[in-house]
Amino acid sequence: MLCKGLHHAAYRCRDARETVDFYTQALGLKFIHAMGEDHVPSTGIYSPHIHIFFEMEDGACIAFFELPADEGEPSGRDAGTPDWVQHFAFRVADRATVDRARESLTGRGIAVVGPTIHDDFLYSIYFFDPSGHRLELTAVTATPEQDAQFREEAMDVLRLWEKTHDWSQRAALFGGATGYRREDAV
Numbered sequence: 001m002l003c004k005g006l007h008h009a010a011y012r013c014r015d016a017r018e019t020v021d022f023y024t025q026a027l028g029l030k031f032i033h034a035m036g037e038d039h040v041p042s043t044g045i046y047s048p049h050i051h052i053f054f055e056m057e058d059g060a061c062i063a064f065f066e067l068p069a070d071e072g073e074p075s076g077r078d079a080g081t082p083d084w085v086q087h088f089a090f091r092v093a094d095r096a097t098v099d100r101a102r103e104s105l106t107g108r109g110i111a112v113v114g115p116t117i118h119d120d121f122l123y124s125i126y127f128f129d130p131s132g133h134r135l136e137l138t139a140v141t142a143t144p145e146q147d148a149q150f151r152e153e154a155m156d157v158l159r160l161w162e163k164t165h166d167w168s169q170r171a172a173l174f175g176g177a178t179g180y181r182r183e184d185a186v
Contacts, residue, residue: 008053008061009088014131016050016066022130023062026108027090029054032061062088064131087126087134094139095123101137117141121150 013019016034023029033053040047053063092098095115102112102125114125124138142150 006060008063010063010065011133012131013064013066016052016064018130019064020052023054026105026110029056029062056090083134087136089124089136089138092137092139095141098123098125098137098139101125119150120146
């Protein structure tokens, strides 16, 4: 396989220091690299910036650019896309870790949505960083048997969507246990 794993995903931020504080203190990521440039290395365009990197346990990173002369919204969201669509999901150990993180984040005054159960596949909470990026902390909850079933069904689920754009038939095809639900609504 060509792609061996994620090195980093990069986003814009409003303030580099605020971003460092949030990702190291609220999420416990390691601040591992910072580089500043006056010109974009890949294009040569003049755009003074700092590029900062945070490492996760598996070595993958999330990175940010602060552009002092930046125009527009720091999150870079497309105005035609709902804010729940574009997000970065961090994998955590288990449901208990998600629940502890929810308590910690709300204790810091950060609004948290969830927990949410996704298709008996993931258990997640959602919140925003200081620049308006939507973040998810998620634990895989599927058993190995469920995971195998999800992999087997993936193409059929896609075909159903392409054919109908209607999920009302999904339960009949794939069973009533599939779907999304809020834990606090169960």
